[in-house]
Amino acid sequence: MSEGTLYDKVWEEHTVSELPTGQTQLFCGLHLIHEVTSPQAFGMLQERDLEVAYPERTHATVDHIVPTSDQSRPFQDDAAEEMMSELEQNVRDAGINFSDPTSGDQGIVHVIGPEQGLTQPGMTIVCGDSHTSTHGAFGALAFGIGTSQIRDVLATQTVAMEKKKVRKIEVTGELGPGVEAKDVVLEIIRRLGTEGGVGYVYEYAGEAIENLDMEGRMSICNMSIEGGARAGYVNPDETTYEWLKQTDYFQENPEKFDECKPYWESIRSDEDAEYDDVVTIDGSELEPVVTWGTTPGQGVGITEPIPAPEDLPEEKQDTARMSQEHMGVEPGETMEGYEIDVAFLGSCTNARMPDLRRAAEVVKGRQVADSVRAMVVPGSQRVKAAAEAEGLDEVFEEAGFEWREAGCSMCLGMNEDQLEGDEASASSSNRNFIGRQGSKDGKTVLMNPRMVAAAAVTGHVTDVRDLKEVTEA
Amino acid sequence: MTDEIPEIDSASGTGVPIRGNDIDTDQIIPARFMKVVTFDGLGEFAFFDKRYDEHDDPKDHPMNEPHFQEASIMVVNANFGCGSSREHAPQALMRWGIDAIIGESFAEIFAGNCLALGIPTVTADTETIVELQEWVDENPDADIDVDVENETVTYGEKTVDVTVDDAQRKALTEGVWDTTALMKSNADAVAEKAAALPYVDD
Numbered sequence: 001m002s003e004g005t006l007y008d009k010v011w012e013e014h015t016v017s018e019l020p021t022g023q024t025q026l027f028c029g030l031h032l033i034h035e036v037t038s039p040q041a042f043g044m045l046q047e048r049d050l051e052v053a054y055p056e057r058t059h060a061t062v063d064h065i066v067p068t069s070d071q072s073r074p075f076q077d078d079a080a081e082e083m084m085s086e087l088e089q090n091v092r093d094a095g096i097n098f099s100d101p102t103s104g105d106q107g108i109v110h111v112i113g114p115e116q117g118l119t120q121p122g123m124t125i126v127c128g129d130s131h132t133s134t135h136g137a138f139g140a141l142a143f144g145i146g147t148s149q150i151r152d153v154l155a156t157q158t159v160a161m162e163k164k165k166v167r168k169i170e171v172t173g174e175l176g177p178g179v180e181a182k183d184v185v186l187e188i189i190r191r192l193g194t195e196g197g198v199g200y201v202y203e204y205a206g207e208a209i210e211n212l213d214m215e216g217r218m219s220i221c222n223m224s225i226e227g228g229a230r231a232g233y234v235n236p237d238e239t240t241y242e243w244l245k246q247t248d249y250f251q252e253n254p255e256k257f258d259e260c261k262p263y264w265e266s267i268r269s270d271e272d273a274e275y276d277d278v279v280t281i282d283g284s285e286l287e288p289v290v291t292w293g294t295t296p297g298q299g300v301g302i303t304e305p306i307p308a309p310e311d312l313p314e315e316k317q318d319t320a321r322m323s324q325e326h327m328g329v330e331p332g333e334t335m336e337g338y339e340i341d342v343a344f345l346g347s348c349t350n351a352r353m354p355d356l357r358r359a360a361e362v363v364k365g366r367q368v369a370d371s372v373r374a375m376v377v378p379g380s381q382r383v384k385a386a387a388e389a390e391g392l393d394e395v396f397e398e399a400g401f402e403w404r405e406a407g408c409s410m411c412l413g414m415n416e417d418q419l420e421g422d423e424a425s426a427s428s429s430n431r432n433f434i435g436r437q438g439s440k441d442g443k444t445v446l447m448n449p450r451m452v453a454a455a456a457v458t459g460h461v462t463d464v465r466d467l468k469e470v471t472e473a
Numbered sequence: 474m475t476d477e478i479p480e481i482d483s484a485s486g487t488g489v490p491i492r493g494n495d496i497d498t499d500q501i502i503p504a505r506f507m508k509v510v511t512f513d514g515l516g517e518f519a520f521f522d523k524r525y526d527e528h529d530d531p532k533d534h535p536m537n538e539p540h541f542q543e544a545s546i547m548v549v550n551a552n553f554g555c556g557s558s559r560e561h562a563p564q565a566l567m568r569w570g571i572d573a574i575i576g577e578s579f580a581e582i583f584a585g586n587c588l589a590l591g592i593p594t595v596t597a598d599t600e601t602i603v604e605l606q607e608w609v610d611e612n613p614d615a616d617i618d619v620d621v622e623n624e625t626v627t628y629g630e631k632t633v634d635v636t637v638d639d640a641q642r643k644a645l646t647e648g649v650w651d652t653t654a655l656m657k658s659n660a661d662a663v664a665e666k667a668a669a670l671p672y673v674d675d
Binding site for chain 1: 505551557559578579590599641643647649651653655657662667
């Protein structure tokens with residue numbers, strides 16, 4: 001069993017009791033809710049005549065169903081409007097803070113938490129959303145929960161959990177030009193598999209991780225769940241503290257920063273911490289990674305050939321065959337040149353300021369290919385406003401991108417933004433499951449934001465590193 | 474709140490095999506069916522895009538087969554339920570009629586969500602599962618008994634060992650899988666814990 005890791009320490013700090021099942025009753029420092037997975041939980045509370053125990057420790061936003069074009073009320077989609085109204089009613093009744101679209105603070109739940117300083121190191125953070133692992137970037141223990149567990153958290157501010165093992169993933173060296181956090185995590189999932197992390201929490205460490213900005217760390221922690229790990233984290237450091245200082249919470253409560261800092265320092269994994277497993281990846285060897293299949297583990301370096309199913313481990317072969325048929329790709333070829341119809345720059349993985357800035361650099365002075373429908377969906381209203389202040393909206397719009405309102409959008413196709421028929425999409429999101437982007441015949445190629453920008457302008461999957469050279473020549 | 478939580482020692486019924494590794498929650502319940510504020514009626518949308526074509530006409534899928542309509546034990550392969558945390562996925566399966574799932578392995582959040590609904594997710598090796606899936610195909614009307622307490626599955630003349638996660642087994646067999654009331658009873662300890670945390674405002 002692990003010892004002296006951040007996970008062990010934060011777990012210990014939040015343990016309320018040992019349940020008869022052997023599970024631990026864990027206090028939840030922050031509970032984030034959204035419109036899709038919470039209404040049934042509020043319904044269950046009502047049925048049991050229970051109240052929200054700690055409303056001040058829950059924060060709401062609306063992201064999954066919110067339209068990204070016209071957000072005026074009532075929403076055009078009746079079902080979306082009903083979900084929104086239900087959430088409004090629930091948070092009003094319980095006295096829960098709500099970053100709604102009129103606040104200027106609305107956005108994807110995993111973007112707004114860090115933005116507002118709700119997300120802090122050494123916290124336990126839960127949300128009815130598997131990408132809650134994102135918040136681990138701050139050294140929090142953050143994981144997705146189901147609706148019955150949301151009921152538990154609303155009623156008790158605690159959750160029943162089993163302690164997991166800890167795997168340290170050390171990414172050494174310096175990432176090469178054009179290689180981003182997204183490529184690191186796609187590589188991790190490709191190597192360890194989509195179920196490799198089941199039963200584990202991932203600690204991301206090493207020079208390549210430490211050198212990432214907070215947004216990069218969030219991209220990595222975000223996709224822990226795609227590797228089967230319910231949570232992933234990075235130990236807090238100066239980069240983390242610099243971010244925290246800028247947030248609303250610590251701007252408004254500067255004394256809390258000094259008060260909490262010793263705690264943050266204390267929960268960092270010890271130098272001699274023991275791990276259940278350690279994996280090392282040489283970050284300097286990586287290149288941009290794109291997916292060729294229909295699970296996030298089916299990735300390949302942009303210059304590498306797509307593997308033949310028979311060359312994969314036996315248990316992966318059937319899925320690989322089915323995936324390659326669905327995607328229309330051939331083993332032996334690279335993904336470069338794979339034609340796309342849609343370019344989607346958004347999601348809780350990659351829709352923060354640095355993501356948009358880097359993509360805009362690629363887009364600047366170029367035009368979206370005629371055959372491509374391209375859109376930028378900022379992660380939050382604040383990201384959108386900040387990007388507009390820098391003129392990024394104009395860069396994207398001049399190139400032919402649509403510049404949308406904040407939300408989950410085409411990452412999961414719960415609003416109007418969906419693939420149609422067998423369209424193929426270059427997407428900065430996190431899942432390439434069949435049907436994920438709204439059409440069951442749709443095809444998703446996951447990649448980093450600059451790669452999405454490159455695909456948008458060329459009309460096919462492109463090595464962004466080559467594109468750059470062409471411009472400079 | 475005072476309702477007794479049932480002890481679930483076992484589950485019995487006919488089976489339905491759902492083959493394939495990495496079957497994700499988007500397949501189990503496509504996101505467009507989650508635009509609802511209750512779980513009622515989700516059963517008919519379980520595996521919808523696998524079961525119906527673009528004209529909503531049934532496709533070749535075990536859950537469309539007349540002889541599997543009464544099934545309550547689902548037999549699946551590896552990493553079943555990966556992807557999102559949506560409880561809509563096990564809710565849809567439960568409302569379709571599933572009481573227990575036997576598989577090679579399960580994604581963690583999915584298994585936790587099943588437990589919260591009192592649905593056992595028991596595991597066995599690939600060979601055992603494949604054999605059971607073939608048996609279910611040949612014997613769609615015969616019962617499978619999942620013994621949670623003793624960690625066995627019995628079908629036909631055969632009893633095989635399976636694994637039930639310790640906490641899951643205790644929670645199910647002792648009737649503590651619905652944790653709200655249990656955890657609520659520790660409210661004082663929760664308040665103490667909250668007060669002791671440096672980041673919680675007084």
